[in-house]
Amino acid sequence: MVTAEYSAHHLQVLEGLEAVRKRPGMYIGSTDSRGLMHCVWEIIDNSVDEALGGFGTRIDIRLHPDGSVEVCDRARGIPVDVEPRTGLTGVEVVFTKLHAGGKFGGGSYAASGGLHGVGASVVNALSERLDVEVDRNGKTYAMSFHRGEPGQFAGPSPDSPFTPFERSSELRVVGKVAKGVTGTRIRYWADRQIFTKDAAFHLDELEQRARQTAFLVPGLEIVIDDERPQAVSGTEPSSTSYRFDGGISEFADFLAPDTPITDTWRLSGEGTFTETVPVLQATGAMVPTEVERTCQVDLALRWGTGYETVGRSFVNIIATPKGGTHQAGFEQGLMKVVRDQIQQNARRLKVGTGEKIEKDDILAGLTSVLTVRLPEPQFEGQTKEILGTPAVRNIVTSVVTRELAARFASTKRDDKAQTSLLLDKVVSEMKARISARTHKETQRRKNALESSSLPVKLADCRTNDIAQSELFIVEGDSALGTAKNARNSEYQALLPIRGKILNVQKASISDMLSNAECAAIIQVIGAGSGRSFDLDAARYGKVILMSDADVDGAHIRTLLLTLFFRYMRPLIEDGRVYAAVPPLHRVIVPNPGAKPNDMIYTYSEKELHTLLAGLQKSGKRWQEPVQRYKGLGEMDADQLATTTMDRAGRTLRRVRVQDAEAASRVFELLMGSDVAPRRDFIIGSSDRLSREAIDA
Structure with a gap:
């Protein structure tokens, strides 16, 4: 009380x-x-x-x-x-x-x-x-x-x-x-x-x-x-x-989610600073004393072909996930060196006077491990998530600036080639960011007073309720014709794609943006791509991938998921990407008299065999041959609506990313540019894979 x-x-x-x-x-x-x-x-x-x-x-x-x-x-x-x-x-x-x-x-x-x-x-x-x-x-x-x-x-x-x-x-x-x-x-x-x-x-x-x-x-x-x-x-x-006998260079290689464009560079150095701290005397009294501290800086960093930034920072091996003065010093030194280098090479890189490099352009594709060691660092709270020692910032900035500038000034052939590729990447990221920002601003859902610049092949829906709207990405124009008659045009939009889209795990950002199919998907969803992706700006509440139930359809679905994973991942993380599940078979069971025949759809070979065995056991017969759908275009509109598009009877598989790092490694293994690991995976795993599982 x-x-x-x-x-x-x-x-x-x-x-x-x-x-x-x-x-x-x-x-x-x-x-x-x-x-x-x-x-x-x-x-x-x-x-x-x-x-x-x-x-x-x-x-x-x-x-x-x-x-x-x-x-x-x-x-x-x-x-x-x-x-x-x-x-x-x-x-x-x-x-x-x-x-x-x-x-x-x-x-x-x-x-x-x-x-x-x-x-x-x-x-x-x-x-x-x-x-x-x-x-x-x-x-x-x-x-x-x-x-x-x-x-x-x-x-x-x-x-x-x-x-x-x-x-x-x-x-x-x-x-x-x-x-x-x-x-x-x-x-x-x-x-x-x-x-x-x-x-x-x-x-x-x-x-x-x-x-x-x-x-x-x-x-x-x-x-x-x-x-x-x-x-x-x-x-x-x-x-x-x-147990690892290497150091943070191995750690950076382990963390990196993409193919490298530079080696893992190791930057090391140290600096001293003074601070006044209370020192416990033998008498038990605390006496303010000026002491000199030494801060050791060790940094491993490498850039890859992707746009993700993976960074880890540590103080005396204690992780500082929220950064602190050492992280701020690292980013400050990095920005200074790269901006200076781009300014010096502006003519070769075709950078205009009004184009400014931002921090995100430099951090795109960067994997870094930063460690500093110093006596009695100042943390914010017992959980030690943020380093607060002010002098560390200038020391880290000095070490990064000196060591990284020396790397750019190196006359070794490998260093010159890698630094040149890095500058090209940073400038490419800047241009992609500017392009994506412009693209996003012009591709929001148009109201009645605005003219639409969306792709002609998009069959859009009428509703303005984002949560209710659905975008079906359909394989091929033949399936599009059937889907148009099967959809509910109030809230279901259709976008056809032609064949297999670009494998964006191996392609550069500029190649992805110049690909007609990828650009159309990004344009229709309307939320940008990569770092500039804005989930709130997405034009649809669900994105449903609707491909044939065969090997080619599975491949197309995988390519589409690769695009979403790399450039529109927030859609997956928010649970808004789905895969449609069309049936594999249609079994017609005749009924006596004028009663309409029963049509039963099955979605796997096992389900079909179980159904036929049950019908045979109950004394019912079915029409032979059982129809096996080779593609969505073989269905009429009523069948496609009933089995795949109508909310009342369809089945959707939600695509989730439970572990981003593990998922990234799987995508790199299966879809990346390094062929040897993928070949080993296919050879080693082929005996565990059933052909029926591919067609499911």
Whole structure:
């Protein structure tokens, strides 16, 4: 109940880990699956920081069947001696005290991801149970915690009776290890009082982050064992291992979704800056001190034939998905160098004085991995998604400007050829952007007072309700004639295409725009293409691909989907692209007397055989031969409407993109310019493919 009275006794002072349990979102971002995954990486990153310092080359992560997570390393191990100011062992300090740890400039870590000293203690506070074991000094030490409080459990599960320590804590010695063996094992059960019911560990996210970390720390092996019931097939648990002896150049090649036009360039350098920070003295006082910092910059980048931009940035191997000063410095240096080069080559590139290169033109087709390492970086919040250290921007800009300009000035034949191709691509992107913007502005749906410049072969619909309208892209003029009579012209529009359109996975943007069929599709949809695509400007609520139910029809459908995936992907992501499902067979079942015959349509060979067997079993006969449709043009208007176009009886398959990166790799494999991988795929997969599946 809210009262008007407000005095000092209404104020609350949250002690120790109470603040974490009261406001968990402040420390881990959220209490759903994202926050649960953040806790895992708070523990793993401590082991990774040890590996960065040269201690330990393997980290084991195990997802147990009871929902707990265990992280093991062979690093130096958490200190077990007594910390003098608190009188507690190092283990208890790390797991129970906020803002306590070895990453405040004490010399234990030159550069690390952990900066605030709250990671392990936050995970402990949000865990129903946490067990830690440390191997040091020839012994194995152990301690357990219940929602952040140290004590002892009477059994192995978090539900076991728990007895908290009352007078003093005890770091138990539970075993012996060989001399020189060190390491840490942490196992914890997330507290379901804190996290939402649907919060779960996502193995794919864990594997993606582990792979990323293995790229960033060459030589480090990360092993993930998933022993949860849904992950175990047979008796063996799921196990995945990641280790890469290369660096961020390999990472950039792995991330790149397209065919390269440049090699993967590596730009490295460093710079120094000074900042005033409070330094903890031996007396316990904080004294402002001016210190000199060194920032190391390492960048791998390459351009490809596509227009997608794939960028990853890291600070001390901690991902910064929202960028920060290092990302801003990278883009600033990149813009400066490329603009200068285009200005110097304006005559060869045919760039007019009124044409200006924008950032998106340069970033199109760029895959980059940027890493900076510096002591005690300033992040915005515990989740470390944005770097805030101001001086890093100028250092990164300086390194990128110097190294990239040297690349453009290189007299090596390969460098000259690649930089020339890059400038041509950037200028091409600029011209395509200007052309697409002009095209989009003139191709919006015309009202009654405007003249339409849409293709003559488009049979448009009458409705102005975008959500209700449908565009059928039809294979061939013969099918168009039937479809015109079968459609509902109020809300169904038809656009015929002639044969197989251009394979845009292998073609350039200019080739795509100059192709009549591709240009007509983009023009009719009216929302632009590529980076300038505006989903809100699309003229139709559904785009339905209607091709024959044969191999050629499947190929045409694949080519169309390639066009949509590369240049109008928001339509797919919004669930507005569909494939029509026309029938393969028509079975006529005669009825006695004047009753009309039954017409039954089937959509696969298996469905046909099942139907005929059922008819035979029930004593019914059918007309022979059973009609097999070779194309949409063989149907009359009533049949096409009933089976494929009428909303009441048709079947549509919605095209979805669940994983853009994986889908991009499949399109590049099946439709790209590199023939050898596609040939290997066809040869290796041919025995798993049935001919009937192609015709379905």
